[in-house]
Amino acid sequence: MLKRPVLQSAAIGLVALAAFAMASNEPAFPLQNTPLTGGEGTVEQFDHNAYSLPQGNLSMTRRLDFSVGNSFFRNPWVEAPASTDARDGLGPLFNTNSCQGCHIKDGRGHPPGIDAPSVSLFLRLAVPADPETDAELLRRHGFKPAPVYGSQLQTAAISGMKPEAEMLLTWAPFIATLGDGIRVELHKPVYDIAKPNYGPLPEDLQISPRVAPPMIGLGLLQAVPETDLLAQADPNDRNGDGISGSINRVWDRAREQTVVGRFGWKAAEPNIHQQSLGAFAGDMGLTSSLHSHTDCTPEQKCGRFANGGEPEVSDKVAGFITFYASSLAVPARRNMADPDVQQGAKLFSQTGCAACHTPRHTTGQVAGRPDLSDQTIWPYSDLLLHDMGDALADGRDEFLADGNEWRTPPLWGIGLAQTVNPRAGFLHDGRARSLEEAILWHGGEAEKSREQFKAQPATERAALMAFLKSL
Template sequence: MKKLHLLFGVAALSLACEAMSSPPTQQSPKSGGDGSIGLANQNAYSLPQANLPMTKRLDFSVGNSFFRNPWVVAPASTDARDGLGPLFNTNSCQGCHIKDGRGNPPGETLSSVSLFLRLAIPPRGEKDRELLERHGFVPEPVYGSQLQTAAIPGSKAEAELVVEWERFEEELADGSLVAMRRPIYRIENPNYGPLANDVQISPRVAPPMIGLGLLAAIPEQDLLTNADPDDSDGNGISGRTNKVWDRASEQTVLGRFGWKAGEPNIMQQSMGAFAGDMGITSALAPFTDCTQSQGCERFPHGGEFEVSDEVANFVAFYASSLAVPIRRDMDKSEVKAGAAAFNEAGCAACHTPRHVTGVVADRPDLSLQEIWPYTDLLLHDMGPGLADGRGEFLADGNEWRTPPLWGLGLATTVNPAAGYLHDGRAETLEQAILWHDGEARPAADAYRELDATKRNAMLQFLNSL
């Protein structure tokens, strides 16, 4: 057995070293390794890993039921799924992660349910040190860390989220005009008093759920090796890791999930969403975002805790087992030309194409997989245009974690209203590219300089992922 583990270790090390060559060209359509699936319709993000053992498929289905079905107000006959609120944003995980995919910002006929506002205030001296260490920010004193726009009967929603869109055009080098939009956020009709004058707001739209278990399986050392916080190689890219609080182990660890890499693992990310988005407690997140002045304790709860450890494990298993769709149209000449343009523009410096997962105990489907997520999972300064001004642990107000690109071409197939970037402001992939600034400005400028044929080729490449 020791010899077998040694062989796996040597194989993993060899593949990992090979994966560090930059930028590798994807040869296999299996972006998610052996677990990749060949579906390209509205359900493309909702299948289990193709190599998930049959003995684990029931666990996946049970987790799916708690992820998909609505939670209800307590007390209820469905006591395994009660305890919603009193303050919340949505009543199910699928309410934001539509068909396990991206959410969308509100529009003229769309609600804001899959976009919410994170809240914070600047630290106010020594008393906020523990909050910064444990939460990564200081919550707004009355409204907490997230604006809840819904409430159960007898309670009042915190406020209304209003988004207005400022339309403008951007001119490219060849004179082409690209329609763009900029969101303007307002919090109206607060029901629990005024917000702090120095409140910081960060809009977040739900990201896709695919491949999370594979991202969790990328060895930490690989991420640290790719980090270059001081830009020692002089290429203008200074990706760095976030260091966050792990509630289970009660220590600071590397962050890799969330828009600012503010969560260390899938379980904590999931239970944090239950508490913040739905007002549902668990052993890992025993308190919701309701503050003392809002009086939520007067309402019945769904048990201590509302998400049992068993249910939490099912949900985390589900979230770690959603398969990545295979790539399409890889052999088309336009797609190959677009891949070359992507690399030449420098996009792969942050959107690292290839990784190799380590060995995950009891998860052979996630172990030693060659994957193509197109992310380094590191923080990068994206410039003032995308800045939210709100820090999260080591991430500052200009920094965002590089989002994976796998499955990108199916985003609007899964959710026709899906938006791109952290707040969904980009309606198209071209808009998303043009919003890149800061460290990514040279890559965006390279796109601006391309002729129409090469721009179209790059977009075709992105849509093939």
């Protein structure tokens, strides 16, 4: 993989703050003191539609744009040619036929059930790359796609085309024992690819399962100044706290240059627009001005089928989709006066969780978007890469992210995740069925915090859960 540059951290002041907190038993990071988690655009919606509302401070004119974007996000795309020519061109290979098919109710996806096809979880593919001969490929794509099968396993196809293969998922259960003897059953996912239709799979194939993440607050996260992310990064752990958050450096297709990444499970996308059009190409087989080709390789001969135009996703439609994805509001905090929630908030900081799940940020100025500008937000993420240990590793590099590293996922709204989608799982592949399970899977830089959680008395663990469910 590419060599990560050494970054100078501007966050050394946090070390003294953390040391003071340990000595005084005070939280090292700010405690949220407002229910307005997403700033002035926060909404009070706590049912199955909690993730589907526009920014509360969005103007009426822009709400019309939001509605148009919502229609393209929600409605299925179809094979070409079709009378619905604004939404045709699906495939020939794909994983789902709509954005909403993965991001269920704009929320998290889930692993497939027994003998059920996977809809909101897919497998990224790669093979080992040579840093010298594959240097340009790594600079622009971050990894080396698999021969014939490309960068993503497509498990569906239009009529007349065969899917690439079937994804099989089984579970291997095991027990984690807490300090007070409580036993928690975890289950490890085991993936297999069966019935490949385009020749044998590479023996050195690398797979990375990815479940669809929630869509809320993306525009606010994009508005966090890059300087703030750089200031938090400490890739060489110069302060010795065991946390070494790193910036991913990724390729911006529109600007034709390497920039800071902040979206996706490995922070491999620089902005919402590129992330969205990448999903159109990889998940639905739809071309755009940023992706003139889908993940279909020459050996699969997708060109023999009709397309939905060149490109299939017009810049106008892409603009509506990007606006929609950048405008979904964050639901307000709940139960903040509850003593257990307040205790859990302090424990979240004292056990080191807030070192990666940074509670507070302030957005910068966003041209034409006063609803996103100058907002104090509480996403609980530093948007940086962290080593999460071997148990969660996928062994697949992506730009500067190695096989053990994942971007800190924002926690805002997480207490409503299973209200929005009752089958939603946590972590990058949805393996954790509860927030407690998610914590117990943490390793690497988070191992110390995990062990503190396991050692806590049941009342403190319950308080921490109450806090997380209030977010």
